[in-house]
Amino acid sequence: xxxxxxxxxxxRVEEREILHGLTLTVNEGEVHAIMGxxxxxxxxxxxxxxxxxxxxxxxxxxxxxGEDLLEMDPDERAAKGVxxxxxxxxxxxxxxxxxxxxxxxxxxxxxxxxxxxxxxxxLRKVRExxxxxxxxxxxxxRGVNVGFSGGEKKRNEVLQMALFEPSLCILDEMDSxxxxxxxxxxxxxxxxxxxxxxxxxxITHYQRLLNYIVPDFVHVMSRGRVVKSGDKExxxxxxxxxxxxxxxxx
Amino acid sequence: xxAVQETVERVKRIDVDQYRYGFETLIESDKAPKGLSExxxxxxxxxxxxxxxxxxxxxxxxRRWLTMTEPTWAxxxxxxxxxxxxxxxxxxxxxxxxxxxxxxxxxxxxxxxKLGIPLREVAMLEGVEPKVGEEDPARRKIAVDAVxxxxxxxxxxKAELKKAGVIFMPISEAIxxxxxxxxxxxxxxxxxxxxxxxxxxxAVFSDGSFVYVPPGVRCPMELSTYFRINERNTGQFERTLxxxxxxxxxxxxxxxxxxxxxxxxxxxxxxELVAHDDAEIKYSTVQNWYPGNSEGKGGIYNFVxxxxxxRGNHSKISWTQVETGSAITWKYPSCILRGDNSRxxxxxxxxSNGYQQVDSGTKMIHLGKNTSSRIISKGIAAGTSQNxxxxxxxxxxxxxxxxxxxxxxSLLIGDKCGAHTVPYIEAKNSSATFEHEATTSKISEDVxxxxxxxxxxxxxxxxxxxxxxxxxVLQQLPMEFAVEAQKLISISLEGSVG
Numbered sequence: 091x092x093x094x095x096x097x098x099x100x101x102r103v104e105e106r107e108i109l110h111g112l113t114l115t116v117n118e119g120e121v122h123a124i125m126g127x128x129x130x131x132x133x134x135x136x137x138x139x140x141x142x143x144x145x146x147x148x149x150x151x152x153x154x155x156g157e158d159l160l161e162m163d164p165d166e167r168a169a170k171g172v173x174x175x176x177x178x179x180x181x182x183x184x185x186x187x188x189x190x191x192x193x194x195x196x197x198x199x200x201x202x203x204x205x206x207x208x209x210x211x212x213l214r215k216v217r218e219x220x221x222x223x224x225x226x227x228x229x230x231x232r233g234v235n236v237g238f239s240g241g242e243k244k245r246n247e248v249l250q251m252a253l254f255e256p257s258l259c260i261l262d263e264m265d266s267x268x269x270x271x272x273x274x275x276x277x278x279x280x281x282x283x284x285x286x287x288x289x290x291x292x293i294t295h296y297q298r299l300l301n302y303i304v305p306d307f308v309h310v311m312s313r314g315r316v317v318k319s320g321d322k323e324x325x326x327x328x329x330x331x332x333x334x335x336x337x338x339x340x
Numbered sequence: 341x342x343a344v345q346e347t348v349e350r351v352k353r354i355d356v357d358q359y360r361y362g363f364e365t366l367i368e369s370d371k372a373p374k375g376l377s378e379x380x381x382x383x384x385x386x387x388x389x390x391x392x393x394x395x396x397x398x399x400x401x402x403r404r405w406l407t408m409t410e411p412t413w414a415x416x417x418x419x420x421x422x423x424x425x426x427x428x429x430x431x432x433x434x435x436x437x438x439x440x441x442x443x444x445x446x447x448x449x450x451x452x453x454k455l456g457i458p459l460r461e462v463a464m465l466e467g468v469e470p471k472v473g474e475e476d477p478a479r480r481k482i483a484v485d486a487v488x489x490x491x492x493x494x495x496x497x498k499a500e501l502k503k504a505g506v507i508f509m510p511i512s513e514a515i516x517x518x519x520x521x522x523x524x525x526x527x528x529x530x531x532x533x534x535x536x537x538x539x540x541x542x543a544v545f546s547d548g549s550f551v552y553v554p555p556g557v558r559c560p561m562e563l564s565t566y567f568r569i570n571e572r573n574t575g576q577f578e579r580t581l582x583x584x585x586x587x588x589x590x591x592x593x594x595x596x597x598x599x600x601x602x603x604x605x606x607x608x609x610x611x612e613l614v615a616h617d618d619a620e621i622k623y624s625t626v627q628n629w630y631p632g633n634s635e636g637k638g639g640i641y642n643f644v645x646x647x648x649x650x651r652g653n654h655s656k657i658s659w660t661q662v663e664t665g666s667a668i669t670w671k672y673p674s675c676i677l678r679g680d681n682s683r684x685x686x687x688x689x690x691x692s693n694g695y696q697q698v699d700s701g702t703k704m705i706h707l708g709k710n711t712s713s714r715i716i717s718k719g720i721a722a723g724t725s726q727n728x729x730x731x732x733x734x735x736x737x738x739x740x741x742x743x744x745x746x747x748x749x750s751l752l753i754g755d756k757c758g759a760h761t762v763p764y765i766e767a768k769n770s771s772a773t774f775e776h777e778a779t780t781s782k783i784s785e786d787v788x789x790x791x792x793x794x795x796x797x798x799x800x801x802x803x804x805x806x807x808x809x810x811x812x813v814l815q816q817l818p819m820e821f822a823v824e825a826q827k828l829i830s831i832s833l834e835g836s837v838g
Contacts, residue, residue: 142789168795180790184808190794193804198795233808250794 091156093118093289094139094258099150101131101138108134110314111150116258119286123300123325124293126311127333132293133177135311136262140174141167154258169201173256175247177263182234187246190234191216195253219252223279241272248279259283259290265299277302297329312336372429378402381543384429388512388546391519401532401542408536414699415728415760416668418641426606428544428577497561504560506590507552511579514550521552525583529612529649529676537608537670538645541577545610548578553588553619562818564593580611584619586652591622593821605630607666609644617652617679622660624817625673626825629665636695639667646673647703650682650711658685659702660816662825664832667696672730674703677711677739684713687816689825691806691832692725692757701731701762706742706772715746718810721757722833728760735772742772750780751809753802753833803830 094116101109109131116122126132138145139152141164152159159167182190196206207215220230225245235243244264251259261280265273280303284290292303300308300322308324309316310333317336318324372383381402385395410421501508507518515522532542549565565580584590607629613621623646632639642665648657659673675684686702704713713733721727727750735742750759761778783805791801807814807826814822 140793142793143785163797164789164792165795165797168793174793176790176793180784180787182787182791182805182808184811185804190804193800194791194794194796197797197800201795254794 092116092153093155094291095151095153096135096139097151097153099135099138099152100148101134102146102148103134103144107148108145108314109138112311112315114309114316116289116291118257118289120307121284121290121292121303121305123303123305123308123322124291124311124316125295125297125308125325125328126336128295130311131314132295132311133262136174136260136291136293139167139260140164140172165197166201168254168256169198171255171257173251173254173259175244175251175259175261175264177266179235179243179247181236181238183236185234186231187234188216188230191230191250191253194250198254216253220249222282223249223252224275225249239272240267241269241275244268244272244276245279248276248283252279252283255288257288259288261290261292261294261303263293263295265294265296273299274302297325300325310336372427374427375424376402376426376428376544380428384544384546387429388515390512390515393519393523394515397527397532398543401539402544404533405536405539405543408539410536411670414670414730415726415762416670416697416699418668418697421606421641423540429546500560505554505557506559507550508563509550511548511550511581512546514581518550518552521583522550522581525581525612525614526579527612529614529647530610530645535645537643538610541579541608541610541645545577545579548580548609549582549592550580551582551590551592553584553590555586555588555616557585557588559588559590562591562593564595566595576605576607576609578609580609582612582621582623583614584616584621584655586616587618588616589620589622591624591818593624593626593818595626595628605639606641607643609646611644611646611673613646613648613657615648615650615652615655615657615679615682618654619652620656620658621648622658622818623648623673624821625659625661625663626817626821626828627661627663627665627669628828630667631665631694631696632667634694636667639696640665642666642669642671644669644671646671647676648674648684649676650679650684650708652682653679653708654681655679656683656685658687658816660687660813661689661700662813662817662828663688663690663698663700664828666698669696669698669700671700672702674705674732675713676705676707677713677742678707679711680708681710682708683711685816686713686715686717687813688717689720689810689813689829690718690727690729691720691722691829692727693721693723693832694725695723696725698726699728699730701729703732704734704744706733706735706739706744708739710741710743711739712743713745715744715748716812717746717748718813719748719750719759720753720806720809720833721750721759722753724756726758726760728762730762730764732764732766733774733776734764734766735769735774737768740769740771742767742769742774744772744774746774746776746778748776748778749809750778751806752780752782799830799833802833806830806833 092115096112096114099109099112100107124132147160154170192212199206223245229242235246264276292305305322308320308322310318372380378399381398385398530538532539551563553559582592613623615621629640629642650657657675663669673686677684684704690698690700692698702715715731717729719727719729729748733744733746748761752759759780763776765774765776767774783802787805788801791804792798806829814825817825
């Protein structure tokens, strides 16, 4: 059974169809890159998988571990193992990152019927994970993403990914707003989380990110559909020739 | 459905009826005849065995009240109150004269137990007290005065406080036992002529707490009063008077609850604080009166006058309030900064949901030199509620070097509610420095989605964001109550989002 199966998905936003029948299959352990020009529907796909309000699915289905994902609330999806690393992580003033992490982790565990972490166990786990990602403890005491640099925000996303141990990670334009050093640190964090049990969907506009997070498969999206799929060579090909060749195909 | 729409839908269906303190206690009570007249005033005074001067004081207030009209400037809307249709005094009928806690009607004790208020000193008396130096802060001693309808039913830790020289007792007792103190201070901060509701209170107040902390004494425990309205059609008019003599310190907390009723109930309290030279009073309120049901029916009208007088130099008064209850709140805890270098603080969280209307804020009146004040107000409006901050900061001609900092933040949940900020600022001398910051924001859908994507439910997400929003104020509460307040905030906002 595939981990994620998107079948002939059609999605509207305020009467306008954005995805016109998209199909995508992701198995455990695989890393898929989704590339495409602005407005091709890449971010819409990530939002619909995670359950962001404001999108209307008019046709098709999304199965996650064989279950109908579209029937679940976004927090249920999270507890089942769907993680979306945001392009623009939000700031939550007054809520310490540590408090946020603990509340979220325990909410997920509770939803799965697992016991909540005790304070010492949780602290041990956070320390372990943040050390591996080179995240200073001081950052965890600050409000969630408040005053974080672009790189810190993305590292905070990776930290949560490491902590929640999801089975599907969707990285939405992870490279936006990052300089090359920050990008490398974040990508190293992601690579450390690659595992035979975990799949990743990497959404990006540029091939650059794929030098750091090397995908098993590359899909090109244009105008709400996957127009071409291939291996990592496809990304390089795109880098050379651009997206225009697909505009007509779509 | 987009989240905004969903939020609005949920809010429409909101069940404010989940008020958890809405039970009624069935006990016999002794009531004054309905309506207000000189006879009612005399009846109350007689019930309390008051000296003649007290009755005169009340009657003067009553006569003045007859000449006054209700204030209408607040941004609240309610049908005219028929003051002749209320009972002004209700007391649980005592089986005999109460001399110890054991003789209190067990029904009343049960009520306070349900509210989670420890009236019994048992735990402490049985020696479970932590050793010095390893005190568990959550189990610190708190002396409680419980006011049930119109009378104080129990005051705990009286003996221990007495050892420190602190007087903490029902004001009705203080009038008899410490007339010199009461006569000197009662009405000296909020005069009987102050405003319609304060004047009414002066005529008919039935009980409340009295605190006197002698010079140089740091009150050894938190003092606390819990007010409970139980009787139907009864107004509650309590009066609190706290005096901190030179160089003393006291921290005081009040909590309030009432049963659920279809009709509105009036609560018109007066609180007066006096801080002498180098004294400090910290006054915290967790107000959770019944807010009315999902259609806006019933609930408490909370028309309260609270004022502190920083009478001495280097004195300090700090108000902290968490307001989640009442159908209508009309309340402006204020500080008169009379002494040089005195300081006033106001920290407020006001949450309105359903059909609640809040018009609350503070007044900082700078009279002395180098006086300073700080106002941090956090208003949260959900449902179809209206939430107004109204504040006055003024510096007198002689108040050179006066400083104020004000930050008013409002948070809106849904699009049927309103937040309003009405600051009045007056500086009559050129050396005053006043700063005012105000923000209004909505809980953004992006923030909520971020939280639910990480596994939080919508309600947990709102609770988290709101608690972050009010954090600066929560930190001002005594630790024991910060947790309670945090829970209360989440409960008040239950059902406010989809």
